[in-house]
Amino acid sequence: MDAKYSDATPSGLEDVEREKERQERVAAEEAALADAAKKKAAVSSVLWSALLTVIKLIAGISTNSLGLLSEALHSTLDFVAAGITCLAVRISSQPADERHPYGHGKAESLAALAETVLLVITCAWIVIEAVDRLFFSAGSVEPSWWAFGVVIISLAVDISRSAMLRRVAREHKSQALEADAMHFTTDIWSSAVVLAGLTCVLLASRTEPGSLPHLILTRADAVAALGVAGIVLMVSWNMARNAVLTLMDGGMSEETRKVRAALASNAPAYPARSVRIRESGARHFVDLVVSAPSDLRVDMAHEIATMLENVVRGVLPDADTTVHMEPEDENHRDLYATSYRLASLHGLMIHNLRLVMQDDGMHVEVHIELPDDMPLVEAHEKVTAYETDLRRRVGAVYVVSHMEPQGCRSHDTAPAVSLDDVTRSIKKAMQSSPLCEPHHIHVHTGDDGTTVTFHCRSDATTVREGHAFATRLERSIRADLPDIGQIVIHVEPQPRS
Numbered sequence: 001m002d003a004k005y006s007d008a009t010p011s012g013l014e015d016v017e018r019e020k021e022r023q024e025r026v027a028a029e030e031a032a033l034a035d036a037a038k039k040k041a042a043v044s045s046v047l048w049s050a051l052l053t054v055i056k057l058i059a060g061i062s063t064n065s066l067g068l069l070s071e072a073l074h075s076t077l078d079f080v081a082a083g084i085t086c087l088a089v090r091i092s093s094q095p096a097d098e099r100h101p102y103g104h105g106k107a108e109s110l111a112a113l114a115e116t117v118l119l120v121i122t123c124a125w126i127v128i129e130a131v132d133r134l135f136f137s138a139g140s141v142e143p144s145w146w147a148f149g150v151v152i153i154s155l156a157v158d159i160s161r162s163a164m165l166r167r168v169a170r171e172h173k174s175q176a177l178e179a180d181a182m183h184f185t186t187d188i189w190s191s192a193v194v195l196a197g198l199t200c201v202l203l204a205s206r207t208e209p210g211s212l213p214h215l216i217l218t219r220a221d222a223v224a225a226l227g228v229a230g231i232v233l234m235v236s237w238n239m240a241r242n243a244v245l246t247l248m249d250g251g252m253s254e255e256t257r258k259v260r261a262a263l264a265s266n267a268p269a270y271p272a273r274s275v276r277i278r279e280s281g282a283r284h285f286v287d288l289v290v291s292a293p294s295d296l297r298v299d300m301a302h303e304i305a306t307m308l309e310n311v312v313r314g315v316l317p318d319a320d321t322t323v324h325m326e327p328e329d330e331n332h333r334d335l336y337a338t339s340y341r342l343a344s345l346h347g348l349m350i351h352n353l354r355l356v357m358q359d360d361g362m363h364v365e366v367h368i369e370l371p372d373d374m375p376l377v378e379a380h381e382k383v384t385a386y387e388t389d390l391r392r393r394v395g396a397v398y399v400v401s402h403m404e405p406q407g408c409r410s411h412d413t414a415p416a417v418s419l420d421d422v423t424r425s426i427k428k429a430m431q432s433s434p435l436c437e438p439h440h441i442h443v444h445t446g447d448d449g450t451t452v453t454f455h456c457r458s459d460a461t462t463v464r465e466g467h468a469f470a471t472r473l474e475r476s477i478r479a480d481l482p483d484i485g486q487i488v489i490h491v492e493p494q495p496r497s
Contacts, residue, residue, distance in 0.1 A: 084114050105283055158187040200224075252278065267344060270341065292304065292325040305325070343368075373462055373464060377493050380492055450483075456473075457492050
Protein backbone atom coordinates (compact mmCIF):
# COMPACT_ATOMS: atom_id res chain seq x y z
CA MET A 1 0.00 0.00 0.00
CA ASP A 2 1.29 3.43 -0.91
CA ALA A 3 2.43 5.38 2.13
CA LYS A 4 0.21 8.19 0.98
CA TYR A 5 -2.82 6.10 1.88
CA SER A 6 -1.55 4.17 4.87
CA ASP A 7 -1.95 6.87 7.53
CA ALA A 8 -4.74 4.94 9.22
CA THR A 9 -2.79 1.88 10.27
CA PRO A 10 -3.47 0.27 13.65
CA SER A 11 -1.16 2.65 15.50
CA GLY A 12 -3.84 4.06 17.73
CA LEU A 13 -6.70 6.53 17.49
CA GLU A 14 -4.62 9.32 19.00
CA ASP A 15 -2.18 9.31 16.06
CA VAL A 16 -5.08 9.30 13.61
CA GLU A 17 -6.76 12.24 15.33
CA ARG A 18 -3.52 14.23 15.54
CA GLU A 19 -2.88 13.73 11.82
CA LYS A 20 -6.45 14.73 11.00
CA GLU A 21 -6.16 17.90 13.12
CA ARG A 22 -2.88 18.76 11.38
CA GLN A 23 -4.46 18.34 7.95
CA GLU A 24 -7.44 20.49 8.94
CA ARG A 25 -5.10 23.20 10.27
CA VAL A 26 -3.08 23.23 7.05
CA ALA A 27 -6.30 23.31 4.99
CA ALA A 28 -7.58 26.30 6.99
CA GLU A 29 -4.34 28.23 6.43
CA GLU A 30 -4.41 27.50 2.70
CA ALA A 31 -8.08 28.56 2.52
CA ALA A 32 -7.24 31.90 4.20
CA LEU A 33 -4.46 32.58 1.69
CA ALA A 34 -6.75 31.62 -1.19
CA ASP A 35 -9.51 33.96 0.03
CA ALA A 36 -7.04 36.86 0.28
CA ALA A 37 -5.76 36.22 -3.26
CA LYS A 38 -9.29 35.98 -4.69
CA LYS A 39 -10.41 39.20 -2.98
CA LYS A 40 -7.36 41.07 -4.29
CA ALA A 41 -8.02 39.84 -7.84
CA ALA A 42 -11.72 40.75 -7.64
CA VAL A 43 -11.04 44.31 -6.40
CA SER A 44 -8.43 44.82 -9.12
CA SER A 45 -10.97 43.70 -11.73
CA VAL A 46 -13.54 46.23 -10.46
CA LEU A 47 -11.08 49.14 -10.69
CA TRP A 48 -9.96 48.30 -14.21
CA SER A 49 -13.58 47.83 -15.34
CA ALA A 50 -14.46 51.31 -14.06
CA LEU A 51 -11.55 52.87 -15.94
CA LEU A 52 -12.33 51.13 -19.24
CA THR A 53 -16.02 51.96 -18.99
CA VAL A 54 -15.29 55.70 -18.73
CA ILE A 55 -12.76 55.93 -21.58
CA LYS A 56 -14.81 53.73 -23.95
CA LEU A 57 -17.98 55.73 -23.30
CA ILE A 58 -16.20 59.03 -24.03
CA ALA A 59 -14.64 57.62 -27.20
CA GLY A 60 -17.93 56.10 -28.39
CA ILE A 61 -19.91 59.33 -27.93
CA SER A 62 -17.24 61.46 -29.60
CA THR A 63 -16.99 59.18 -32.68
CA ASN A 64 -20.61 57.95 -32.86
CA SER A 65 -19.20 54.42 -33.32
CA LEU A 66 -21.74 51.72 -32.51
CA GLY A 67 -18.86 49.30 -32.04
CA LEU A 68 -17.30 51.55 -29.40
CA LEU A 69 -20.65 52.35 -27.79
CA SER A 70 -21.44 48.62 -27.61
CA GLU A 71 -18.02 48.10 -26.07
CA ALA A 72 -18.74 50.90 -23.58
CA LEU A 73 -22.02 49.27 -22.58
CA HIS A 74 -20.24 45.92 -22.45
CA SER A 75 -17.63 47.46 -20.12
CA THR A 76 -20.40 48.99 -17.99
CA LEU A 77 -21.82 45.55 -17.50
CA ASP A 78 -18.28 44.29 -16.91
CA PHE A 79 -18.07 46.79 -14.08
CA VAL A 80 -21.36 45.56 -12.63
CA ALA A 81 -20.30 41.93 -13.13
CA ALA A 82 -16.92 42.57 -11.50
CA GLY A 83 -18.74 44.13 -8.54
CA ILE A 84 -20.99 41.09 -8.29
CA THR A 85 -17.92 38.85 -8.46
CA CYS A 86 -16.17 40.84 -5.73
CA LEU A 87 -19.24 40.54 -3.50
CA ALA A 88 -19.59 36.82 -4.28
CA VAL A 89 -15.94 36.16 -3.42
CA ARG A 90 -16.38 37.90 -0.07
CA ILE A 91 -19.56 35.94 0.70
CA SER A 92 -18.07 32.59 -0.39
CA SER A 93 -15.11 33.05 1.96
CA GLN A 94 -17.40 33.10 5.01
CA PRO A 95 -17.26 29.89 7.10
CA ALA A 96 -20.11 27.42 7.32
CA ASP A 97 -22.84 28.21 9.80
CA GLU A 98 -26.09 26.70 11.06
CA ARG A 99 -28.08 27.92 8.04
CA HIS A 100 -25.32 27.07 5.55
CA PRO A 101 -23.68 23.83 6.77
CA TYR A 102 -21.87 23.36 3.44
CA GLY A 103 -20.49 26.90 3.48
CA HIS A 104 -21.24 29.80 1.14
CA GLY A 105 -19.23 28.65 -1.87
CA LYS A 106 -22.19 28.53 -4.26
CA ALA A 107 -22.42 32.31 -4.09
CA GLU A 108 -19.74 32.23 -6.79
CA SER A 109 -21.95 30.11 -9.03
CA LEU A 110 -24.85 32.54 -8.52
CA ALA A 111 -22.52 35.41 -9.44
CA ALA A 112 -21.46 33.62 -12.62
CA LEU A 113 -25.12 33.07 -13.54
CA ALA A 114 -25.91 36.74 -12.87
CA GLU A 115 -23.04 37.77 -15.18
CA THR A 116 -24.53 35.60 -17.90
CA VAL A 117 -27.92 37.33 -17.62
CA LEU A 118 -26.27 40.76 -17.88
CA LEU A 119 -24.29 39.67 -20.94
CA VAL A 120 -27.39 38.37 -22.72
CA ILE A 121 -29.18 41.70 -22.10
CA THR A 122 -26.17 43.52 -23.55
CA CYS A 123 -26.14 41.31 -26.63
CA ALA A 124 -29.84 41.91 -27.26
CA TRP A 125 -29.32 45.70 -27.33
CA ILE A 126 -26.25 45.41 -29.55
CA VAL A 127 -28.04 43.18 -32.08
CA ILE A 128 -31.08 45.53 -32.29
CA GLU A 129 -28.91 48.59 -32.85
CA ALA A 130 -26.66 46.84 -35.37
CA VAL A 131 -29.60 45.60 -37.46
CA ASP A 132 -31.12 49.09 -37.41
CA ARG A 133 -27.88 50.67 -38.67
CA LEU A 134 -27.29 47.99 -41.28
CA PHE A 135 -30.71 48.11 -42.94
CA PHE A 136 -32.52 51.28 -41.85
CA SER A 137 -30.64 54.29 -40.46
CA ALA A 138 -26.87 54.02 -40.73
CA GLY A 139 -25.26 56.58 -38.44
CA SER A 140 -22.26 58.66 -39.31
CA VAL A 141 -19.13 57.27 -37.67
CA GLU A 142 -16.20 59.60 -37.14
CA PRO A 143 -13.16 57.56 -36.15
CA SER A 144 -10.21 59.35 -34.58
CA TRP A 145 -6.76 58.36 -33.51
CA TRP A 146 -7.90 58.85 -29.95
CA ALA A 147 -10.63 56.23 -30.48
CA PHE A 148 -8.02 53.83 -31.84
CA GLY A 149 -5.87 54.52 -28.77
CA VAL A 150 -8.76 53.72 -26.43
CA VAL A 151 -9.38 50.35 -28.09
CA ILE A 152 -5.66 49.47 -28.02
CA ILE A 153 -5.43 50.41 -24.32
CA SER A 154 -8.53 48.28 -23.68
CA LEU A 155 -6.91 45.34 -25.44
CA ALA A 156 -3.73 45.63 -23.35
CA VAL A 157 -5.68 45.91 -20.09
CA ASP A 158 -7.99 42.98 -20.91
CA ILE A 159 -5.09 40.71 -21.88
CA SER A 160 -3.31 41.42 -18.59
CA ARG A 161 -6.48 41.25 -16.49
CA SER A 162 -7.84 38.02 -17.99
CA ALA A 163 -4.46 36.29 -17.53
CA MET A 164 -4.33 37.38 -13.88
CA LEU A 165 -7.90 36.31 -13.15
CA ARG A 166 -7.45 32.96 -14.91
CA ARG A 167 -4.30 32.23 -12.91
CA VAL A 168 -5.96 33.01 -9.57
CA ALA A 169 -9.15 31.15 -10.54
CA ARG A 170 -7.26 27.98 -11.47
CA GLU A 171 -4.96 28.18 -8.47
CA HIS A 172 -7.80 28.61 -5.97
CA LYS A 173 -10.70 26.99 -7.91
CA SER A 174 -12.95 30.06 -7.99
CA GLN A 175 -15.89 29.74 -10.37
CA ALA A 176 -16.73 33.45 -10.06
CA LEU A 177 -13.20 34.54 -10.97
CA GLU A 178 -13.13 31.98 -13.78
CA ALA A 179 -16.33 33.53 -15.15
CA ASP A 180 -14.71 36.95 -14.90
CA ALA A 181 -11.62 35.67 -16.71
CA MET A 182 -13.78 34.24 -19.52
CA HIS A 183 -15.69 37.50 -19.58
CA PHE A 184 -12.57 39.56 -20.18
CA THR A 185 -11.17 37.05 -22.63
CA THR A 186 -14.22 37.78 -24.78
CA ASP A 187 -13.44 41.48 -24.35
CA ILE A 188 -10.08 40.84 -26.02
CA TRP A 189 -11.76 39.36 -29.07
CA SER A 190 -14.57 41.90 -29.14
CA SER A 191 -12.11 44.81 -28.86
CA ALA A 192 -10.17 43.32 -31.76
CA VAL A 193 -13.40 43.15 -33.79
CA VAL A 194 -14.19 46.78 -32.95
CA LEU A 195 -10.65 47.81 -33.93
CA ALA A 196 -11.14 46.11 -37.29
CA GLY A 197 -14.50 47.88 -37.71
CA LEU A 198 -13.00 51.31 -36.99
CA THR A 199 -10.22 50.59 -39.47
CA CYS A 200 -12.79 49.78 -42.17
CA VAL A 201 -14.69 53.01 -41.47
CA LEU A 202 -11.44 54.98 -41.70
CA LEU A 203 -10.72 53.37 -45.05
CA ALA A 204 -14.26 54.22 -46.21
CA SER A 205 -13.44 57.93 -45.93
CA ARG A 206 -10.94 57.44 -48.74
CA THR A 207 -13.43 55.82 -51.12
CA GLU A 208 -15.98 57.47 -53.37
CA PRO A 209 -19.33 58.07 -51.60
CA GLY A 210 -22.08 55.85 -52.99
CA SER A 211 -19.68 53.24 -54.34
CA LEU A 212 -19.94 49.61 -53.31
CA PRO A 213 -16.64 49.65 -51.32
CA HIS A 214 -17.83 52.77 -49.49
CA LEU A 215 -21.18 51.14 -48.69
CA ILE A 216 -19.51 47.97 -47.37
CA LEU A 217 -16.89 49.78 -45.32
CA THR A 218 -19.37 52.18 -43.70
CA ARG A 219 -21.43 49.18 -42.55
CA ALA A 220 -18.37 47.44 -41.11
CA ASP A 221 -18.87 49.10 -37.71
CA ALA A 222 -22.33 47.54 -37.35
CA VAL A 223 -21.01 44.19 -38.54
CA ALA A 224 -18.25 44.46 -35.92
CA ALA A 225 -20.90 45.03 -33.26
CA LEU A 226 -22.72 41.85 -34.38
CA GLY A 227 -19.39 40.03 -34.11
CA VAL A 228 -19.06 41.23 -30.51
CA ALA A 229 -22.57 39.99 -29.73
CA GLY A 230 -21.89 36.59 -31.27
CA ILE A 231 -18.71 36.08 -29.26
CA VAL A 232 -20.34 37.17 -26.01
CA LEU A 233 -23.39 34.93 -26.53
CA MET A 234 -21.21 31.91 -27.18
CA VAL A 235 -19.20 32.36 -23.99
CA SER A 236 -22.31 33.28 -21.98
CA TRP A 237 -23.86 29.93 -22.86
CA ASN A 238 -20.83 28.04 -21.49
CA MET A 239 -20.79 30.16 -18.33
CA ALA A 240 -24.50 29.63 -17.70
CA ARG A 241 -24.25 25.88 -18.29
CA ASN A 242 -21.37 25.48 -15.82
CA ALA A 243 -23.08 27.64 -13.20
CA VAL A 244 -26.37 25.73 -13.46
CA LEU A 245 -24.56 22.37 -13.27
CA THR A 246 -22.84 23.46 -10.06
CA LEU A 247 -26.02 24.84 -8.51
CA MET A 248 -27.82 21.57 -9.31
CA ASP A 249 -24.92 19.45 -7.96
CA GLY A 250 -24.12 18.08 -11.40
CA GLY A 251 -21.14 17.95 -13.72
CA MET A 252 -18.97 15.85 -11.40
CA SER A 253 -18.86 12.67 -13.51
CA GLU A 254 -15.12 12.96 -14.25
CA GLU A 255 -14.26 13.57 -10.58
CA THR A 256 -16.48 10.64 -9.56
CA ARG A 257 -14.69 8.36 -12.03
CA LYS A 258 -11.28 9.38 -10.65
CA VAL A 259 -12.35 8.82 -7.03
CA ARG A 260 -13.75 5.37 -7.86
CA ALA A 261 -10.51 4.45 -9.64
CA ALA A 262 -8.42 5.63 -6.67
CA LEU A 263 -10.55 3.64 -4.22
CA ALA A 264 -10.37 0.51 -6.38
CA SER A 265 -6.58 0.86 -6.66
CA ASN A 266 -5.68 1.84 -3.08
CA ALA A 267 -8.48 0.33 -0.99
CA PRO A 268 -9.83 -2.66 -2.96
CA ALA A 269 -10.84 -4.44 0.23
CA TYR A 270 -13.61 -1.88 0.79
CA PRO A 271 -15.62 -1.79 -2.46
CA ALA A 272 -17.48 1.47 -3.04
CA ARG A 273 -21.21 0.94 -3.41
CA SER A 274 -21.91 4.62 -3.98
CA VAL A 275 -19.81 7.75 -4.67
CA ARG A 276 -21.54 11.14 -4.72
CA ILE A 277 -19.69 14.45 -5.21
CA ARG A 278 -21.01 17.98 -5.02
CA GLU A 279 -19.08 21.22 -5.54
CA SER A 280 -19.44 24.41 -3.55
CA GLY A 281 -17.03 27.18 -4.46
CA ALA A 282 -13.50 25.83 -4.20
CA ARG A 283 -14.51 22.80 -2.11
CA HIS A 284 -15.83 19.35 -2.93
CA PHE A 285 -18.14 17.37 -0.66
CA VAL A 286 -17.91 13.60 -1.12
CA ASP A 287 -20.32 10.97 0.22
CA LEU A 288 -19.02 7.39 0.18
CA VAL A 289 -20.91 4.20 0.88
CA VAL A 290 -18.53 1.23 1.22
CA SER A 291 -18.78 -2.43 2.19
CA ALA A 292 -17.04 -3.53 5.39
CA PRO A 293 -17.09 -6.56 7.70
CA SER A 294 -20.04 -6.53 10.07
CA ASP A 295 -17.87 -7.38 13.08
CA LEU A 296 -15.53 -4.38 12.83
CA ARG A 297 -14.84 -2.58 16.08
CA VAL A 298 -15.79 1.11 16.18
CA ASP A 299 -12.19 2.25 16.57
CA MET A 300 -11.08 0.12 13.63
CA ALA A 301 -13.97 1.42 11.50
CA HIS A 302 -12.88 4.96 12.32
CA GLU A 303 -9.32 4.24 11.17
CA ILE A 304 -10.62 2.69 7.93
CA ALA A 305 -12.79 5.75 7.30
CA THR A 306 -9.76 7.99 7.79
CA MET A 307 -7.78 5.89 5.31
CA LEU A 308 -10.58 6.22 2.73
CA GLU A 309 -10.71 9.98 3.31
CA ASN A 310 -6.99 10.13 2.53
CA VAL A 311 -7.54 8.19 -0.69
CA VAL A 312 -10.19 10.71 -1.79
CA ARG A 313 -7.95 13.60 -0.73
CA GLY A 314 -5.29 12.25 -3.08
CA VAL A 315 -7.70 12.98 -5.98
CA LEU A 316 -9.50 16.03 -4.55
CA PRO A 317 -7.19 17.73 -2.01
CA ASP A 318 -9.95 20.08 -0.82
CA ALA A 319 -12.53 17.32 -0.30
CA ASP A 320 -14.73 17.09 2.79
CA THR A 321 -15.54 13.36 2.82
CA THR A 322 -18.26 11.50 4.70
CA VAL A 323 -17.89 7.70 4.84
CA HIS A 324 -20.87 5.41 5.48
CA MET A 325 -20.11 1.71 6.01
CA GLU A 326 -22.57 -1.06 5.26
CA PRO A 327 -22.04 -4.67 6.34
CA GLU A 328 -20.91 -7.01 3.61
CA ASP A 329 -22.86 -10.19 2.86
CA GLU A 330 -21.60 -12.67 5.43
CA ASN A 331 -22.77 -15.60 3.30
CA HIS A 332 -20.52 -14.54 0.46
CA ARG A 333 -17.53 -13.06 2.26
CA ASP A 334 -14.46 -13.06 0.04
CA LEU A 335 -11.57 -14.41 2.11
CA TYR A 336 -9.10 -13.07 -0.42
CA ALA A 337 -10.60 -9.58 -0.08
CA THR A 338 -10.44 -9.92 3.70
CA SER A 339 -6.76 -10.84 3.51
CA TYR A 340 -5.97 -7.82 1.33
CA ARG A 341 -8.10 -5.62 3.59
CA LEU A 342 -6.12 -6.63 6.66
CA ALA A 343 -2.86 -6.03 4.79
CA SER A 344 -3.94 -2.46 3.97
CA LEU A 345 -4.79 -1.82 7.62
CA HIS A 346 -1.32 -2.99 8.63
CA GLY A 347 0.28 -0.82 5.94
CA LEU A 348 1.51 -3.81 3.95
CA MET A 349 1.62 -4.61 0.23
CA ILE A 350 1.02 -8.29 -0.52
CA HIS A 351 0.93 -10.53 -3.59
CA ASN A 352 0.92 -14.23 -4.54
CA LEU A 353 -1.78 -14.84 -1.93
CA ARG A 354 -2.92 -18.48 -1.73
CA LEU A 355 -5.64 -19.90 0.51
CA VAL A 356 -5.48 -23.71 0.53
CA MET A 357 -7.91 -25.92 2.45
CA GLN A 358 -6.05 -28.89 4.02
CA ASP A 359 -7.26 -31.70 6.21
CA ASP A 360 -6.50 -29.71 9.34
CA GLY A 361 -8.04 -26.44 8.09
CA MET A 362 -7.19 -23.33 6.08
CA HIS A 363 -3.51 -22.72 5.12
CA VAL A 364 -2.48 -19.28 3.90
CA GLU A 365 0.64 -18.47 1.90
CA VAL A 366 1.48 -14.87 1.05
CA HIS A 367 4.35 -12.72 -0.19
CA ILE A 368 4.80 -9.42 1.63
CA GLU A 369 6.74 -6.47 0.22
CA LEU A 370 8.63 -4.28 2.68
CA PRO A 371 11.22 -1.49 2.40
CA ASP A 372 14.52 -3.20 1.64
CA ASP A 373 16.38 -1.29 4.37
CA MET A 374 13.84 -2.00 7.12
CA PRO A 375 15.43 -3.83 10.11
CA LEU A 376 14.51 -7.51 10.04
CA VAL A 377 13.34 -7.44 13.67
CA GLU A 378 10.90 -4.60 12.93
CA ALA A 379 9.73 -6.26 9.71
CA HIS A 380 9.12 -9.58 11.49
CA GLU A 381 7.06 -7.89 14.21
CA LYS A 382 4.97 -6.10 11.58
CA VAL A 383 4.40 -9.28 9.60
CA THR A 384 3.62 -11.32 12.73
CA ALA A 385 0.90 -8.85 13.71
CA TYR A 386 -0.64 -9.27 10.25
CA GLU A 387 -0.45 -13.07 10.45
CA THR A 388 -2.16 -13.03 13.85
CA ASP A 389 -5.05 -10.95 12.52
CA LEU A 390 -5.24 -13.16 9.43
CA ARG A 391 -5.60 -16.33 11.50
CA ARG A 392 -8.41 -14.77 13.49
CA ARG A 393 -10.31 -13.25 10.57
CA VAL A 394 -10.15 -16.03 7.95
CA GLY A 395 -9.96 -18.92 10.41
CA ALA A 396 -6.54 -20.05 9.21
CA VAL A 397 -4.73 -22.76 11.17
CA TYR A 398 -1.42 -22.03 9.43
CA VAL A 399 -0.04 -18.85 7.87
CA VAL A 400 3.35 -18.53 6.21
CA SER A 401 4.61 -15.28 4.73
CA HIS A 402 7.60 -14.56 2.55
CA MET A 403 9.17 -11.15 3.16
CA GLU A 404 10.89 -9.47 0.23
CA PRO A 405 11.99 -6.00 -0.86
CA GLN A 406 9.32 -3.94 -2.57
CA GLY A 407 9.00 -4.68 -6.27
CA CYS A 408 10.07 -8.36 -6.21
CA ARG A 409 7.59 -10.87 -7.64
CA SER A 410 7.83 -14.58 -8.42
CA HIS A 411 5.26 -16.74 -10.22
CA ASP A 412 6.91 -20.13 -10.71
CA THR A 413 4.80 -23.29 -10.98
CA ALA A 414 5.77 -26.93 -11.42
CA PRO A 415 4.62 -30.56 -11.10
CA ALA A 416 4.19 -32.30 -7.73
CA VAL A 417 7.18 -33.07 -5.48
CA SER A 418 7.05 -35.30 -2.41
CA LEU A 419 7.51 -34.05 1.17
CA ASP A 420 10.46 -36.43 1.72
CA ASP A 421 12.28 -35.07 -1.33
CA VAL A 422 11.65 -31.49 -0.20
CA THR A 423 12.85 -32.14 3.36
CA ARG A 424 16.00 -33.80 2.10
CA SER A 425 16.73 -30.98 -0.33
CA ILE A 426 16.20 -28.27 2.31
CA LYS A 427 18.60 -29.94 4.76
CA LYS A 428 21.19 -30.33 2.01
CA ALA A 429 20.90 -26.68 0.93
CA MET A 430 21.12 -25.50 4.54
CA GLN A 431 24.64 -26.90 4.85
CA SER A 432 26.03 -24.05 2.72
CA SER A 433 23.55 -21.34 3.74
CA PRO A 434 23.76 -18.68 6.48
CA LEU A 435 20.17 -19.61 7.30
CA CYS A 436 19.50 -22.33 9.85
CA GLU A 437 16.91 -24.29 11.84
CA PRO A 438 14.32 -25.08 9.15
CA HIS A 439 10.90 -25.78 10.66
CA HIS A 440 7.19 -25.79 9.80
CA ILE A 441 7.90 -27.42 6.46
CA HIS A 442 4.75 -27.82 4.37
CA VAL A 443 4.18 -29.08 0.83
CA HIS A 444 0.95 -28.29 -1.02
CA THR A 445 0.09 -29.81 -4.40
CA GLY A 446 -2.58 -28.18 -6.55
CA ASP A 447 -3.58 -27.52 -10.15
CA ASP A 448 -0.76 -25.02 -10.52
CA GLY A 449 1.98 -27.34 -9.21
CA THR A 450 3.70 -27.86 -5.87
CA THR A 451 4.22 -25.09 -3.31
CA VAL A 452 6.79 -25.50 -0.56
CA THR A 453 6.67 -23.32 2.56
CA PHE A 454 8.91 -23.36 5.60
CA HIS A 455 10.41 -21.15 8.30
CA CYS A 456 14.08 -20.67 9.14
CA ARG A 457 16.25 -18.41 11.28
CA SER A 458 18.90 -15.88 10.29
CA ASP A 459 21.46 -13.45 11.70
CA ALA A 460 20.51 -10.94 8.96
CA THR A 461 19.88 -7.39 10.15
CA THR A 462 17.70 -6.02 7.31
CA VAL A 463 14.96 -7.22 4.99
CA ARG A 464 17.32 -6.83 2.03
CA GLU A 465 19.92 -9.10 3.60
CA GLY A 466 17.39 -11.67 4.80
CA HIS A 467 15.78 -11.79 1.35
CA ALA A 468 19.18 -12.27 -0.29
CA PHE A 469 19.91 -15.27 1.96
CA ALA A 470 16.45 -16.73 1.24
CA THR A 471 16.92 -16.21 -2.52
CA ARG A 472 20.23 -18.08 -2.52
CA LEU A 473 18.69 -20.89 -0.49
CA GLU A 474 15.75 -21.07 -2.90
CA ARG A 475 18.15 -21.36 -5.86
CA SER A 476 19.99 -24.21 -4.18
CA ILE A 477 16.75 -26.09 -3.53
CA ARG A 478 15.52 -25.45 -7.08
CA ALA A 479 18.84 -26.66 -8.53
CA ASP A 480 18.38 -29.92 -6.60
CA LEU A 481 14.65 -30.20 -7.40
CA PRO A 482 14.09 -28.54 -10.83
CA ASP A 483 10.44 -29.68 -10.97
CA ILE A 484 9.48 -27.81 -7.80
CA GLY A 485 6.91 -25.01 -8.08
CA GLN A 486 6.65 -22.04 -5.78
CA ILE A 487 8.93 -21.79 -2.74
CA VAL A 488 7.91 -19.55 0.17
CA ILE A 489 10.61 -19.05 2.81
CA HIS A 490 9.74 -17.18 6.01
CA VAL A 491 12.92 -15.73 7.53
CA GLU A 492 12.87 -15.07 11.27
CA PRO A 493 15.47 -13.23 13.35
CA GLN A 494 17.41 -15.16 15.95
CA PRO A 495 15.70 -15.20 19.37
CA ARG A 496 16.79 -12.34 21.61
CA SER A 497 19.03 -13.45 24.45
